[in-house]
Amino acid sequence: MTSLTVVGRPDLPGGRPAAAPALELRDISKTYPGTNALTGVSFVLRRHQMLGLVGENGAGKSTLLSIINGTVRPDTGTISINGEAVRFGHPTEAARNGVATVFQEQGLIPTIPVFENIFLGRETKFTVAGGLRRKAMIAEARAVLEELEVDVSPTALTGALSFGQRQLVEIAKAFALSRVYPVEPIILLDEPTSALSDHETAKLFDGINRWRSRASFVLVSHRLSDVFAICDEVVALKDGHVVDQRPIKSIDEVALHELIVGRQRNAEYYREAVQREPSATVALRATGISKPGHLRGVSLDLREGEILGVAGVLGSGKSTLARIIAGAEAQGEGDVIVEGATLLRGSRRDAIRHGIGFVPAERSVAGIIGTDTVDWNLTLPNLKQIALGFLGLISPRRSRALTVEWMQRLKVRAPGPSAACRTLSGGNQQKIVFAKWLARGVRILVLDDPGRGLDVGAKEDIYSLMREIADKGAAVLLVSDNLPELIGLSNRIMVLRDGVVSAIVETPKDAKPREVDVVSAML
Amino acid sequence: MAEVSATVAKKQGDFNLRTIVLPIIAIVVLVAYFSYVNPLFFSASNALNIGRQSSVLLMVALAGTVVILIGSIDLSVGALVTLTGILAALTVDQFGLAGATLVGIGVGALVGLVNGSLVTMLKVPSFLVTLGMLSILSGVANQISQGQSILFADSLLPDLVNGSFVLGIPNVIWFALIATAVLTVVAFRTKLGRYLYALGGGEIVASHAGVPVTFYKILAFVLAGAICGLAGVMLTGQVGAGTPTAGSSLLLNSIAAVVMGGTALSGGIGGPHRTFLGVLVIAILTNGMDVTEVNSFTQDIVKGFVIILAVSLTIDRSKYLFIK
Numbered sequence: 001m002t003s004l005t006v007v008g009r010p011d012l013p014g015g016r017p018a019a020a021p022a023l024e025l026r027d028i029s030k031t032y033p034g035t036n037a038l039t040g041v042s043f044v045l046r047r048h049q050m051l052g053l054v055g056e057n058g059a060g061k062s063t064l065l066s067i068i069n070g071t072v073r074p075d076t077g078t079i080s081i082n083g084e085a086v087r088f089g090h091p092t093e094a095a096r097n098g099v100a101t102v103f104q105e106q107g108l109i110p111t112i113p114v115f116e117n118i119f120l121g122r123e124t125k126f127t128v129a130g131g132l133r134r135k136a137m138i139a140e141a142r143a144v145l146e147e148l149e150v151d152v153s154p155t156a157l158t159g160a161l162s163f164g165q166r167q168l169v170e171i172a173k174a175f176a177l178s179r180v181y182p183v184e185p186i187i188l189l190d191e192p193t194s195a196l197s198d199h200e201t202a203k204l205f206d207g208i209n210r211w212r213s214r215a216s217f218v219l220v221s222h223r224l225s226d227v228f229a230i231c232d233e234v235v236a237l238k239d240g241h242v243v244d245q246r247p248i249k250s251i252d253e254v255a256l257h258e259l260i261v262g263r264q265r266n267a268e269y270y271r272e273a274v275q276r277e278p279s280a281t282v283a284l285r286a287t288g289i290s291k292p293g294h295l296r297g298v299s300l301d302l303r304e305g306e307i308l309g310v311a312g313v314l315g316s317g318k319s320t321l322a323r324i325i326a327g328a329e330a331q332g333e334g335d336v337i338v339e340g341a342t343l344l345r346g347s348r349r350d351a352i353r354h355g356i357g358f359v360p361a362e363r364s365v366a367g368i369i370g371t372d373t374v375d376w377n378l379t380l381p382n383l384k385q386i387a388l389g390f391l392g393l394i395s396p397r398r399s400r401a402l403t404v405e406w407m408q409r410l411k412v413r414a415p416g417p418s419a420a421c422r423t424l425s426g427g428n429q430q431k432i433v434f435a436k437w438l439a440r441g442v443r444i445l446v447l448d449d450p451g452r453g454l455d456v457g458a459k460e461d462i463y464s465l466m467r468e469i470a471d472k473g474a475a476v477l478l479v480s481d482n483l484p485e486l487i488g489l490s491n492r493i494m495v496l497r498d499g500v501v502s503a504i505v506e507t508p509k510d511a512k513p514r515e516v517d518v519v520s521a522m523l
Numbered sequence: 524m525a526e527v528s529a530t531v532a533k534k535q536g537d538f539n540l541r542t543i544v545l546p547i548i549a550i551v552v553l554v555a556y557f558s559y560v561n562p563l564f565f566s567a568s569n570a571l572n573i574g575r576q577s578s579v580l581l582m583v584a585l586a587g588t589v590v591i592l593i594g595s596i597d598l599s600v601g602a603l604v605t606l607t608g609i610l611a612a613l614t615v616d617q618f619g620l621a622g623a624t625l626v627g628i629g630v631g632a633l634v635g636l637v638n639g640s641l642v643t644m645l646k647v648p649s650f651l652v653t654l655g656m657l658s659i660l661s662g663v664a665n666q667i668s669q670g671q672s673i674l675f676a677d678s679l680l681p682d683l684v685n686g687s688f689v690l691g692i693p694n695v696i697w698f699a700l701i702a703t704a705v706l707t708v709v710a711f712r713t714k715l716g717r718y719l720y721a722l723g724g725g726e727i728v729a730s731h732a733g734v735p736v737t738f739y740k741i742l743a744f745v746l747a748g749a750i751c752g753l754a755g756v757m758l759t760g761q762v763g764a765g766t767p768t769a770g771s772s773l774l775l776n777s778i779a780a781v782v783m784g785g786t787a788l789s790g791g792i793g794g795p796h797r798t799f800l801g802v803l804v805i806a807i808l809t810n811g812m813d814v815t816e817v818n819s820f821t822q823d824i825v826k827g828f829v830i831i832l833a834v835s836l837t838i839d840r841s842k843y844l845f846i847k
Contacts, residue, residue, distance in 0.1 A: 328731055352733040366731055369724035371791040380721055381732040383714050393712040436732070 020083025022047045022216035023068070023099075023186050028077035030063055037063040038240045041077070045186070050208070050217040052227035052248070054260055055237035056481060061220050064237070065188050068218070069101045070094030081186065092121070098183035100174030103190050108166055108173075110159030115141035117158050118173045122180045144176045145169075148211060164200035167192055168207065175215065185215040192219070193226055205230050222314050224253050224523075236260055257519050269460060270488025271467045275509040278306030278491055283475035284356070284444050286325060289334035294320040295499045297334070302444065302475045307466065309490030309507070310479040313522050317499040319361060319448055322479040326358035326446040327351030338444070352381060354444075357437025361448040363426065367433040370422030374414055375403035377421050377432055382439050406435040410465060427458025434465060445469060446477045451485055463489060483515050495521040545836055546784060546800040550807060557811035564814045571693060577806030578699035579604070579761065581799065582754035583770075584777040584784075585706050586747035588798045591781055592710075593743045594723040594790025595642060595649035599634065600751050600777060602660035605770035607631050607755030609664050611680075612673040612765025620679045624756050631752020632745050634660065639744030643737045649744075657774075665767050673765035684760030695757055702750065706795040719743055723790025779826075780805050783833045804833070 023045040030038040038060045045051045055061050066072035068079065070088030078085050081097050088094045101107070108117045118141045119126065126133045126140075141154035150168045152161060161169065174187045193201045208217065208230060221227055227234055228248060236243040236259045243259055251259070284302040289295055295317040302308050312318040323329035325336055330346025337343070344350040348358070360366035369377055379386055379399050386398040403417040410431045414424050421429060430450060437445060447466070451459045466489060470476050480486050486493055487507055495503040495518060503521035505513050558565035583600050590597040607627040615623035634656065641652045684695050710716035718739045721729040730736045759765045784801030786793025808829060812822045 326731075348731055349733045349735065358731055360727075360731060365725065366727045369721060369728050369791065371724040371787075372720060376717060376720065377728075380717065380729070380734070383717060387714075392714075393708070394714070394717070396711070 019047055020080070021045055022049075022082060022184070023218075024080040024083075025064075025068070026078045026080070028064070028067060028074045028079070030067065030072065030074050038067075038074070041237070041240070041242050043235045043242060043245050045216055045218060046232075047184075047216055048212055048214075049232045050212060050219060050230050052231035052234040053218055053220045053237065054222075054224065054227060054234060054256065056260060059237040059260075060240040061237055062190075063240075065101065065190055065218075065220060068094070068186075069099050069188060082184075095122075095177060096181050096183075098177060098181065098185045099188065100177050100185055101188040101190060102167065102170040102174065102192055108158050108170060110157075112158060113155050114145075114152060114158055114161070114169055115154035117169060118144065118154070118176045119180075120173075122177070125180055140179065141172075141176070144172050144179065148172055148175060148207065150207070162200075164197070164203065167200075167204060171207070171211075175211070178215075187215050187217050189217060189219045189221075191221055193221065193223060201226070224256055227256070228253060253523060254516055254519055257523070258515055269463065270485070271464050272488060272509050272512070274467055274471065275307075275489075275491065276305055276471055278303040278470075278475075279473065283338070284325070284477075285337045287335050287337070289321065289324055289331050289336070291317075291320060291324065291329075291332045291499075293499075295324070295331070295496075298496070298499075298501055299334075300494060302477055304443075304475050305470050305473045306491045307470050307476040307478055307489050309486035309493035310477065310496060311483065311486050311493050311518055311522060312496035314481075315498075316496040316522070318479045318496050321496065322358075322446050322448040322477065323360075325351075325477060326356055328358060328360070352440075352442075355442045356444045356446060357434075357440065357442035359430070359433050359437070359445070359447045359450050361452060363429055363433065363453070368421050368429045370420065372421060373418045374407065374412070374421055374424070374432060375399050375417040378403045378406060378417075378436050378439060381436055385439070402439060406439050410435050410438075411461065425458070427454045427461065430454060430458065430462060431465070434462070438469070442474065444475045444477070446479075448479045449481055450478070451480065451482055459485075483518060487512050487515065487518065493518060497522060543785070543797070543800075545833070546797075546804050549804050549833065550800070553804070553807045553811055557807070557815055560815045564811060569810070569814065571696070573806050573810045574696040574699075575693055575761070576810060577802055578693075578695040579754050579758045580773060580776055580780065580806065581699040581802045582702055582750055582757065583773045584780040584798045584802050585702055585795055586750035586754070587777045587781050588784075588786055588793065588795055589706070589719065589743050589747045589750070590649070591786055591788060592719045592723050592790060592793065593740055594726075595740070595743070596653065596778075596788065597635075597638065597649065597744065597747050598653040598774060599638065599656035599660055600747065601770040601772070601774035602657045602664065603631055603634055603748060603751040603770070604755040604758060604773055605767060606634075606660045606664040606667075607752040608759040608762075608769055609668050609673055609755075609765035609767065611756040611759045612675050613667070615675050615677045615680055615759075620677065620683065623677075623680065624753070627752040627756035628749050629752065631748040631750070631755065633748070635745040635748020635751075636741065638748070639741030642744070643740050661767075668765065668767045670767055672767075675764070680756070680760040681763050684757055695761055698753075698757060702753075703795055703799050710794045710796075715739070715742070720791055723792070725791070776805055777802075779830045779834075783830065804829075 021044045026042045028038055028041040041064060053061055063072060067074050070091040070093055080086065086097055115138045119137055126137045138154050145152055145154060150172055152165050152169060158166065158169065171187065174185050178185050192204060219227065219231060231248050233245060234248050234256065235245045236256065238260065281304045282301045283304045287299050289298040298321060300308065310318045310321060320329065324331045327343060327346060327348045327350060335342045338354040341354060343354060364370065379402060383394060386394055386402055388395040388398065400417045407414065407417065412428050412431045414428055421432065450462055454462065466476060478486065478489060490507050493505040493507055494501055495505065505518055507513060554565065563569065583604060586600050587597060607630050610630055611623040611627045614626050638653055638656055641647055642649045685693060687693050689697060718729065718734050721734060722736065722739060726736060758769055762769065780801035781798050782788060783804055784793065784797035786797050808826060812825065
């Protein structure tokens with residue numbers, strides 16, 4: 001652990017110099033089958049402070065929040081609240097200690113009024129002989145909302161409020177806890193601004209600044225600007241470890257980003273030695289792709305044998321670009337051209353006809369059918385190959401043979417071609433999504449964050465597979481959140497910022513750029 | 524890691540085994556019990572009775588299976604059988620057997636087309652579209668028949684349905700068995716079949732794999748409608764008249780049979796072969812209670828319990844996030 005010098009806020013409660021921190025985690029570890037979600041995580045949240053928790057997808061932020069709010073039990077380690085060790089078996093126990101979570105997907109029920117949501121699950125305080133004292137509940141809810149200066153009527157229907165208002169109600173709900181249980185709230189904010197406009201964000205931060213004398217906060221956010229706007233300290237997580245805890249004043253945005261992504265880039269891991277020079281032939285050309293609110297005039301040439309990386313922060317439009325090029329979403333303007341033919345907008349069928357395979361980001365809903373077997377998944381776009389005879393009936397034998405062939409080539413670990421896909425690990429599922437298109441002999445592969453949620457070993461397999469694919473002359477468009485991955489694998493990186501190409505960074509195998517060179521174009 | 528996935532796979536295998544084995548155990552237990560209470564139950568002639576009584580139900584359950592496989596539901600199947608049965612009775616004297624059959628299948632397919640189009644184009648949930656269609660079709664059937672049975676002079680239709688041309692087994696049973704076999708082949712060995720499972724298991728995955736989702740969804744409803752139309756014609760032949768109440772018990776029994784067989788209401792799991800077993804359970808239960816002289820009100824109560832029990836044993840809970 002790095003040093004934990006008290007920083008920043010002169011208005012810390014004066015009378016008690018050795019006041020115990022609001023929340024302290026010591027050596028928290030959690031293992032799920034196949035992955036170490038968290039390893040020896042320790043950090044301190046001082047009273048009335050705002051602590052930013054940052055890290056990539058899969059760094060362990062969500063698991064950590066779940067452990068603090070009692071949804072998940074850690075394997076080892078201790079949690080202390082106000083200096084006392086606690087052990088939560090259930091979210092209600094965490095709530096009794098003042099811990100409240102404001103979730104990314106909101107936890108309010110839209111069909112009931114605000115005051116019922118505020119006291120949901122804690123109505124006992126208002127119960128008299130089995131009946132609810134509705135008036136008392138409304139009055140209490142109104143008091144909480146007024147105290148927080150939240151301009152929402154307690155009797156309003158929750159679903160009729162704007163997203164930003166509901167967010168405020170969630171926070172009010174957390175404060176209302178302290179009226180039911182005599183504790184000061186510790187409020188966990190999970191990506192609170194991801195669906196808010198700038199104006200709403202500013203309002204939320206205003207409120208938080210007013211309330212921080214009465215609560216302590218943990219903020220999880222992808223937006224580093226949020227962290228810099230309101231946090232006192234920041235904890236960076238990477239692969240389930242705490243990289244650093246520091247006062248926010250001692251670090252700038254670029255340095256923090258490096259801290260988050262900056263694992264030692266290992267050239268071997270990304271098979272950089274076998275990176276080939278792309279051929280001069282353009283496999284796919286996109287011209288002036290635009291979609292209101294997402295992309296503006298994005299053009300690119302994807303050459304045979306090339307891995308073209310696309311970098312950008314959340315909301316930069318990079319996923320939209322992948323979906324448009326794969327035909328899974330229609331663009332407003334611009335064309336995707338393969339071998340002189342302009343593809344139909346938003347038609348996966350046409351894209352497939354022109355040899356474009358697509359590995360989407362959400363594997364479980366868009367990549368794999370969990371209830372189907374490996375061979376039914378793999379052959380879904382390849383039924384012609386396994387049809388036999390004059391009726392064109394599918395041959396189960398050929399279906400399995402084709403599947404087994406690709407399972408061996410891609411080293412898929414599964415009991416067999418007839419195993420249900422949902423029983424496979426994420427890495428093996430992802431290999432099947434790849435195999436689906438490789439078995440079809442596609443010449444162009446669009447990948448949207450192919451390493452998401454995979455453990456290190458599975459990632460390594462996928463990376464070497466991508467190298468092989470490019471080596472055989474196929475063109476790969478690689479969209480990713482993971483910067484070392486992009487730098488390690490790509491021949492070039494196109495950086496998107498707010499839907500516009502902000503830079504093209506060459507990444508030849510002997511002269512890979514530093515992450516900071518790419519990051520500066522992203523922010 | 525591999526070990527973990529192997530055990531999970533084994534569980535999955537167990538589950539598949541369970542959904543196949545449980546209906547078979549149920550059938551064996553029911554047959555043993557009814558035979559013990561009334562030895563007449565266990566006879567070749569009663570077996571043919573069971574077959575005759577459940578052939579139309581099997582057809583309707585197959586139609587329901589097709590739609591349930593894509594994760595939708597068709598509540599208009601029973602009413603459609605009633606309507607097409609009446610239409611067949613009205614047209615058989617004028618257009619002959621082939622004509623009446625075409626009318627039945629044609630109207631059935633048309634209703635399926637309307638159902639499927641409303642579900643896909645207007646994006647109204649199939650539950651509501653087909654609930655409305657159920658009401659419309661029963662209304663039309665009553666309107667046409669004025670609530671009366673429609674008699675006809677043609678003898679070819681009843682003879683074809685009720686006759687026993689092969690092995691002494693009534694033709695109506697053969698028709699239902701052939702339909703089961705054909706649909707099972709369609710389910711596992713054709714593009715259509717694989718696409719139906721894919722739509723039910725993961726519509727977005729299917730669409731990313733280039734499956735024309737809307738077309739195949741509509742096709743599922745059309746296919747179900749056409750099968751119901753054929754079932755309506757068969758029912759009219761069996762009864763010897765078109766009756767406005769003929770299809771009323773078919774809807775609930777067919778859904779019960781589909782689910783009991785192990786086809787998940789959430790789609791993507793199960794199939795026609797499973798539905799065959801489910802229908803057998805319902806048919807044996809109904810016939811057995813008739814033979815052992817259980818009164819019809821008690822029969823409904825027993826059947827209700829059996830359905831709940833069977834479904835609670837066979838449904839695949841991993842498909843549901845919440846049970847609602």
